[in-house]
Amino acid sequence: MHTEEDATVIADSLSDPPCFEVLLERHFVRMLDYLTRRVGSQVAADLVADTFERAFRNRARFANADGSALPWLYGIAGNLVRMHRRTEARRLRALAREARSRQSAAPDPSVAGGALDPVLLEALAGLTQPLREVLLLHAWGELSNEEIAVALGLSPEAVRTRLHRARSRVAAQIGLASPGVGGPAAGVEPQTPKRKEAM
Amino acid sequence: MTELDEMIRSLSTEEEVDDLRREQLRRTTRARLYRAIRMESHARRSHVSWWRTRRRLVLPSGIAVGIAAALAAALFLLPSSGGGSGSGVDVPGLGNVHVPGLGTGQAQAKAVLAHIAHIAATTPASSVPSADQFLYTEWIDGYTGNEVHDGHNYRLTNGQTEQDWEAPDGSGRQLTSAGFFRLLTPADNAQWLAAGSANNSGAAPSGGIMDATYPKGAYFNNCSMLPTGPAGLSTDPKLLLRQIVAKYQKGHYSTEGTLDKALCILETSAYPPLRAATYRMIGELPGIQSLGTMRDTLGRSGAAVAAPPDPNTGEQYVVILDPTTGMPLEQEDVQANNNHNHQMYFTPPPKTEKQRQEDATLEAQQTLAVGTVVDYRVFVKSGVVDSDTALPGGGSVPSKPGITHQYTITCANVGSTAVGMGCTMPGAGTLQPGGVTCTTGTLPVPGVAGPTQVVCPADTTTNETTTTGTTTDASTETATAGAGVATTG
Helix, strand or coil: CCCCCHHHHHHHHHHCHHHHHHHHHHHHHHHHHHHHHHHCHHHHHHHHHHHHHHHHHCHHHCCCCCCCCHHHHHHHHHHHHHCCHHHHHHHHHHHHHHHHHHHHHCCCHHHHCCCCCHHHHHHHHHCCHHHHHHHHHHHCCCCCHHHHHHHHCCCHHHHHHHHHHHHHHHHHHHCCCHHHHCCHHHCCCCCCCCCCCCC | CCHHHHHHHCCCCCCCCCHHHHHHHHHHHHHHHHHHHHHHHHHHHHHHHHHHCCCCCCCCCHHHHHHHHHHHHHHHCHHHHCCCCCCEEEECCCEEEECCCCCCHHHHHHHHHHHHHHHHHCCCCCCCCCCCCEEEEEEEEEEEEEEEECCEEEEEEEEEEEEEEECCCCCEEEEEEEEEEEECCHHHHHHHHHCCCCCCCCCEECCCCEEEEECCCCCCCHHHHCCCCCCCCCCCHHHHHHHHHHHHCCCCCCHHHHHHHHHHHHHHCCCHHHHHHHHHHHHHCCCCEEEEEEECCCCCEEEEEECCCCCCCCEEEEEEECCCCCCEEEEEEEECCCCCCCCCCCCCCCCCHHHHHHHHHHHHHHCCCCCCEEEEEEEEEEEEECCCCECCCCCECCCCCCEEEEEEEEEECCCCECCCCCCCCCCHHHCCCCCCECCCEEECCCCCCCCEEECCCCCCCCCEEEEEEEEEECCCCCCCCCCCCCEEC
């Protein structure tokens, strides 16, 4: 299957602006789902529109040799989430409280729904914003280190370091053995397979 | 993925967004993008045409003149509207402006709203649309922004009229009409003139009309999710607040969000007790304040109430109400301060000193003066009508014309599935990769009933070919971005 690369679509949109809608149709669902997990559906509804509008206005700045616009869009979305970082932390803590009360009501984890782990939620809420950003781009955005580097304007090494720190802190807080979380020392950083224009 | 990554990945932090909601949000996002595209396309065209006719006086068309004049009054002469407690301050480039946030407090807001509630409670109920009728709402939507031309940064404000005819089942028609744009400050205008462009003393109508029809269940006007009659919502202000937060804000209260939903009730509800309760509820919202009397963009005078400024953006959500009828006149976001933690972000972040300086300059240019109306929504009128061409109080607009889509499709690997995109086709992105067989055959054009015949002959040399054509849609949802794409047929 062959489709035009995002980079080509963006280049075309400089002279033919309506072309940009192709990117919206291609990446809308992923951006909406990611933002919803980060800040909740209500704020995400605004931010997803902001993301594409800002991307359109700043499209001349797009520069990604590998062609995908996803890291760039995640970067813009992340910047918008940063403006809501307190909302995000508060929300994670509120979810943790909710999960606790559910657990006490139904002590059987299979009934309580293991999907809401209060300790893990609190650990995420306690991370500094830059560390949380890297960790969630990796786990929820499913970006590779290289793509996160593009999204945040960091070097891949800096991404690896931050990811390691974030994992170590969370692992320590939830009582997972730190070596099990992987890190730069292992030298075999697991890579998320690269996606091209996932629909 | 490590074990920890897997745990984080499977965290469920929000209930799933269902498909219907997702499609609503996609439409909203698309509309925002179209607006940005229209604005850019229009700015380009305007620049060209004004350049060519720089010695000629630009004569704007009727309504645009009125709106522009009113807008100028709203933007430059706010304090003359008697903005409450003498809270005007001098702002370079804007003169003396009324500054929300220095208002007269919650007690006064409560008193004003109680007065309006009393009037609303004693106003006879208006009609509610029956199954075969439409609720008509009309407003002007505008915002302030920046555009760069020939290396110069211009601040401008633009607006467009939107008309909705929505049936109780959520279907209906949405017509977005030609808007206008206008340079914001005298300094921008001076720069514009210095660059050799025509005087921008008036407004120029922008091109591009969107005429969309929506199927049952679309609820394209978000307000219509609320009941228009007595059913469903409490007329006790405290209970009403709880219901709004629970039903429409997913339990997460924000003054601004609640005000927004309250406006939906005021705009659409025909049931006086509910309207009265809504005003009383607004008066009880924490931090709500009165800004005294303000004029809206059309120059209409009303009672203004506002939420506290958003700490992230420094913007304040302001609602202007008609004190004699209680109807909302305008909602606007005003730059109340610049002491916020919001920054303009550009990605990728700057790497060189030169890029950093460029970003700093852009950010400075995009910072709006305190008192600037960042965006606004003027409620023009509403009412119940019998068809999607009728206007309340008589009059009509033409029925939806057929819209001709022009498309260009580049076919690769002719005969197989999956091709490139036709960028000049409106909604090109909905032509899903993999969904089109690129031979002589049929093409499912979004919004066009039935398949469309497409001829895409093979080029045996390159196995690649381009075909162009048009399709006409007379019945279903369409939206066209930019000008020159849609023509009536």
